[in-house]
Amino acid sequence: VELERALRDHGHRVTRPRQVVWDVLTGSDRHLSAPEIIELVHERDPSINASSTYRVLTLLAELSLVRESRLGDDASTWEPRHADSVIHLVCDACGVVTHHHTPIVDELARDLDRGAGFDVGAIDVRANGRCPGCRGG
């Protein structure tokens, strides 16, 4: 229903591809690449075309329902948008991506405003390294 409301509020139609893509995204607890999303969408409904999935992802991003990240060297990944700023922790050993929160990001935004005169809209922080599990190896 969150999806339906967001779509209607902006004059967009509620269609099956949009619902299925949204279900796939909200039904996953991790980042998904476009090809992965396309695959999962196909499992639920093989008649939904890949290009439609791309178009839906673009639309959902415009509506701020999902967020695109470019974490690796390959394809973009997508996830439902979080309310607050999130830090992406990418483990170079096992490849797992986790999230982290800290008020320091807000501090950073303030510093950019004051120190560089930059009007900050969004901040993305990515850290590469070793996750707790791979750390002691």
Add this chain to the structure above:
Amino acid sequence: VELERALRDHGHRVTRPRQVVWDVLTGSDRHLSAPEIIELVHERDPSINASSTYRVLTLLAELSLVRESRLGDDASTWEPRHADSVIHLVCDACGVVTHHHTPIVDELARDLDRGAGFDVGAIDVRANGRCPGCRGG
């Protein structure tokens, strides 16, 4: 000579494509995409193939001489690597990418180590927004 030393120290040969790509990168004050680098390399020596440029960029990244960033929605951009952590400020209005430094990034690294048990190797911060010039519009 910095390039030559880095190459020889790791048992790699000093070749023309490697020198030209390095010259192009160090001769620019801004981020360059691979296609841009290929173009600039061609201006200096049209006989250097695009695939070689890709291979050189990959090698230089392994040697930590250059750094790859994925700032926009299109291609990766490359720049000589900086000693300290750098923040990329991407202006959504004019598209210009500038750099910013702040010790807050180190603070962030410490927080990730303590707060999330994550062994931080590198941190990338990107901020989208309005640069000082486009701000008052």
Add this chain to the structure above:
DNA sequence: ATCCCTGCAAACTATTTGCACGGGA
């Protein structure tokens, strides 16, 4: 003399777009 690098061309992956039809409002 050895074998690392390169140029070339082809393959690949991710993503975008034109078009005509069909379904949502």
Add this chain to the structure above:
DNA sequence: TCCCGTGCAAATAGTTTGCAGGGAT
């Protein structure tokens, strides 16, 4: 009924790879 959104297929863009010859060491 209207026209937005879709499926389809082809086009694009960026990047990677196999191979054989040439140059750096």
